[in-house]
Amino acid sequence: MRRVKSTIVRLSEATLLPSIRAAFTILGHAAPGLASRWALDLFFTPRGRRGSRRIQAVLAAGRRLDLTVRGRRVAAWSWGDGPAVYLVHGWAGVGGQLAAFVPALTGQGFRVVAFDAPGHGASEGRRSSIVHFADALRALAAREGRPHAVIAHSLGAASVARALTQGLELERAVFIGPTGGPRDWSERFRRQLGVPAHVMASMRERSERWLGARWEDFDVPVLARRQSAPLLILHDRDDDEVPWSDGAAIASAWPGARLVTTTGLGHRRILRDERVVSQAVAFVKGEALAAGSGSASALEASLFFRDERDAYSASWKMMPSV
16 A cells, blocks of 8 residues: 555656646746745655654654754654664654664664654654754754764755754764765756756755855765764665765765665665664674675675775765755
C-alpha cells in the first residue's frame, strides 16, 4: 500500500509539473513579484512525510521532549542515559528516520535525542530552512545538554555546520549524504519548475531578508574550513538526491575529516544499513575506522578515492553562485 501511495504522489507531481512550469513562464513576465513569492513558498515548504510503523514504534519507546523555538512547538524524543548524541534528519524528513541508530547508541551507553525540525513531522510550522533546523538544534542542546556528538543526514548536516558557527559545541560529528549548500538544490528547483532566472534572483533576495542571512552563509565547504571537531562523512555513490561530490567537497575542506563511500544504498536506505550504523557508532565512541570490502554496499575508505575526491572538490568550488 505504501508503494501504491508513493506511485500516486509521483504521478500527481508529474501531472502538475507542466502546469507549474507554464504558470511560472507567464507570471515571470506578467507578475514577477507574485512569481517570486510563489517560488519562495514552494522552495521553503517541505512536503509532508510521516514515519512508518517501525519509526512510530521507536518514537513511542522514547520520552517526549517538546519545546518552543521561534514561537513554534518542536517535537523531540529522548532514549537512554549517558553522553548525548543528537540525531538530525534532512529536508522533508522526520527525526525517526534515523531510528536505526537509537538501539545501537543506547546499547553503547549513550543518550539519544532526536527531533522533527520546524515544519516537519509532528512539529508546528509550514515553512522551514537551514536556519530553522539550526535554531531548533541549538535550543534543544541548550535545554537537554551539550552534545557529545551529532549524527545528521542531508540538509540536517548543513544545519549542524551552521549551528557550529553559532556556538554549538560537540566532540564529534557524523554526516550522512550531506549537502554542500543551497546552490545545488536551488538550481535543481529552478530547472525542475521552470522558474525564470530573474524570478529566482528575486526569490533569493526575499528569502535572505526573511532568514536574516545570505545564501553564501550556508555554503558548507566554506563553513567547514573553520571547524575542528572530528568529522566522519558517509556518502553513497548512487545517491540520486545529493551528489557524492558534495560529501567529497566537505571532506576536503573540513580539517581532518574522513570520507567513507558506500555503493548501492542511495540517499535514504543508507540510514538503515547495519554497516553504516556500525561505522557511525564506532566513530562516535572514538574507535578507529575499518575499511570494508567484498559486497555491493561495501564501505570504501576515502584513501581509495583521494584523487577523484579532490577533483570533485575542485570542480564544486568553481561552480558559480545562484
